[in-house]
Amino acid sequence: MTTTLLGGRRPLHNARVACSARPAFSRLRRCGVFASAAVSSSPAPVSEPSAPDVAATEADTRADRTADASSSAATASDAPRPGYHPKAPRVPPTLIKPGPGSRIDDMELLKNGVILVDKPLGWTSFDVCGKIRNMIRFLEVKKVGHAGTLDPNASGLLIVCTGKGTKFCDDFQAQDKEYSGTMRLGEFTPSYDAESEVSERSAWEHITDAELQAAAAKYVGDIMQVPPMFSAIKVGGMKMYQLAREGQALDLPPRPVTISSLRVWRDESSRQDVHFYVHCSKGTYIRSLAHDLGRALGTHAHLVALRREASGDYRVRDAWQMADLITEINSRRDAHRAAAEAATAEAAAAAAAVAAAAGAAAAVEEGAAVEAGAAVEGQQA
Structure with a gap:
């Protein structure tokens, strides 16, 4: 058999073509060779292919190589790495x-x-x-x-x-939170809450309920909020409240938070105190919200009471009172210890009984051996 290169110029007798494991025609096309088998020993003429045929052949070759490379890459990526052990799925608590x-x-x-x-x-x-x-x-x-x-x-x-x-x-x-609480108008504290002393006072009596509602509406939605100085945010490895207590003041950049809803109202008994209920995103500082609301009203405000009502789907009405939880766990712990001590005592008693039975059996065997020895001596005598 004779194989001829494109153009029929240089015959290759018994040529061996190295290609991938594909059908014969595809392999030869990839290598740029057309084989013509003849019944006789003389080679059949091969015509010169036209330019479009050559271009199509080269395009097919590139496509085949790309497919091979993609297949090899996919196989390599799917193969597990040596020593790799997949993590076990987390068990929901x-x-x-x-x-x-x-x-x-x-x-x-x-x-x-x-x-x-x-x-x-x-x-x-x-x-x-x-x-x-x-x-x-x-x-x-x-x-x-x-x-x-x-x-x-x-x-x-x-x-x-x-x-x-x-x-x-x-x-x-990461879940949304819901809070209820009270802020006091006309008073400023460095911590934005009652943890620090009031350092400034301003007029608040002029604020109407309509102005209060309008100011609160401005803080519903996606807003930028500056955290309070007295917070656990770390700057240079130190918490902000530590720097604040040392008298250092830093300008913190605002952070994006979301206030989904904010309701505010006042009682006739104390017009200075504003009650609120807020649904907000993770990272929202309610102290900063109270401070910012006071500024929007042209006065000061700080937080005097705060209660977390919900976190995601969990609500405080389904929570343990701390005193009840302590009593329950302690009583269950004592019962657990008593059961463990009883089990230990029972195991010790069982072990003692087994040891006593083994000792009695050994004594019986020893007595039988003595009697057998005496009988043998009597027969010998």
Whole structure:
């Protein structure tokens, strides 16, 4: 068989063509060779292809090579890397909230749980987590965290995650929040709340309810908000409230937040205090909202009361009172310890009984051996 290159100029006898594993015609086209098999030993003439045929052949060749490269790349990307082990899927934590009789039926749930707590005034979020961590230490739970800080002067819903449930803290923290509270007009504090003393006062009596509603409407939607100096935001490795207490003042850049709804109203008994209910996005500072609303009204304002009503689908009405939670966990812990001690005592008694039975059996065997030995000696005598 004789193979002829394009143009029929240089015959190649018994030519071997290196191509990919494709049908014969496709392989030869990729290598730019047309093979013509003849019954006789003489080669059949091959005509010179036209320019369009050559261009089409080259285009097919490029397409085939591109397809081969894409297939190889896909195969390489799909192949697992050496030593690679896929991560196990996260197990959703169990929601632990007060039920009938406010009982936690299974303490094992605390190893991967979410506890809804109604944080009392005066407690920090860290205080709540530390108390729960100490109470469930007997379950060997090492990780306890929360999904969103509440200031000591604020109360309401605090989502506490335990054990493997702490992996979901960021998910819970990213949810929208709902707050109720009270701001006081005409007074300024450096912390924007009642944690610091009033340092400035201004007139507020001229503010009408219509002006209050109009000012509040300006803060509904996507807004830019400047965080308060007294906050946990870190600058240069230090928290802002630490710098503020040292007398350092920094200009913080505004951050985007979303106020989905804001309702404000006043009671006739105290026109200086403005009550509110707000639905907002993660990262919204209600203290800054009170401060900014006061400025929009041409006066000062600071936060005097705050309560977190909801976080995502979780609401404070479904949360544990801290005192009830402490009582419940302590009682269940004591019952757990008593059961463990009883099981230990039972196991020790069972082990002692087995040892006594083994000793009695050994004594019987020893007595039988002595009798057998005496019988043998008697026969020999």
